[in-house]
Amino acid sequence: MTQYRHRPLAAIALVVAACACFSALDTTTKYVSASVPLLMALWFRYAFQAVATAAAVLPMRGLRALHTSHPRFHCLRGLLLLTTSFFAFASLRYMPVGEFTAIVMIAPLVITVLAATVLKEKVSPVRWALVAGGFIGTIVIIRPGGEAFHWASLLPLGLVASNAWFQVITSQLARTEDPLTMHLYTGWVATLVASIALPFVWITIPDAGLWALLCVIGLLGTVGHFLLILAYQRAPAATLTPYLYSQIGFSMLGGWLVFSHVPDEWSLAGMALIVLCGAAGAWLTVREARRVPELVQA
Secondary structure (H helix, E strand, O other), X not given: OOOOOOOHHHHHHHHHHHHHHHHHHHHHHHHHOOOOOHHHHHHHHHHHHHHHHHHHHHHHHHHHXXXXXXXXXXXXXXXXXXXXXXXXXXXXXXXXXXXXXXXHOOHHHHHHHHHHXXXXXXXXXXXXXXXXXXXXXXXXXXXXXXXOOOHHHHHHHHHHHHHHHHHHHHHHHOOOOOHHHHHHHHHHHHHHHHHOOHHHHOOOOOOHHHHHHHHHHHHHHHHHHHHHHHHHHHOOHHHHHHHHOHHHHHHHHHHHHHHOOOOOHHHHHHHHHHHHHHHHHHHXXXXXXXXXXXXXXX
């Protein structure tokens, strides 16, 4: 087991680095998806993580690295991440990277809804207003019924649902589980499940450049999620949530550099509203956490 350490500055740096990895992953995925079947790229992304992590960890720790008190949650986490990646890869075939990332960033607000409806936690009117604001920002980006609307714009909403549960489980497991153990289970569970579809979608790729980019996708996903686990070990999720929105900036930069795409005014307004509501929600969480010890002492 690992010990939870409160090191917020190091955690923030790790989260920002993870967001840069995820943005580069999304940009590369969008580029590769024009030539490689979605499920094949998805399998390669997790096979790379599974093999690389096993090769690095097992020689040092042996089978002890597989020891866990929560095997079912590790399997569930792997399935949720695979589902999240499937929606991400499918969405990026049709959507600009920046707009896609902004919609994904409403996941922390969805966690608030889960806390109220599933966990029966009390949610203040201010938080409900922030959730509403985040969804309004999403609607502004998607603009259903508008000329720019495409049915694929709804795919990120499936990603948001699976990612919200993935983040909840990751935050809880990171307090007690070894990050390398989490990485091993996640990679192998996702790889084994994705392998079921692989024979039906495999194609020959003669371009060495595409093979290199598939390796880059696997590397970025592996490093990004490992950095995220390390961050959650050093600071609570509420402290780190505002910095997750740096991924929108990285994604806009990647979309501009690789695809020459610049979001229009409405999309920028929707992104800004999502960032504002999400960051405000995280700030409320931090403030409430600080008030609890003060009330106890009083």
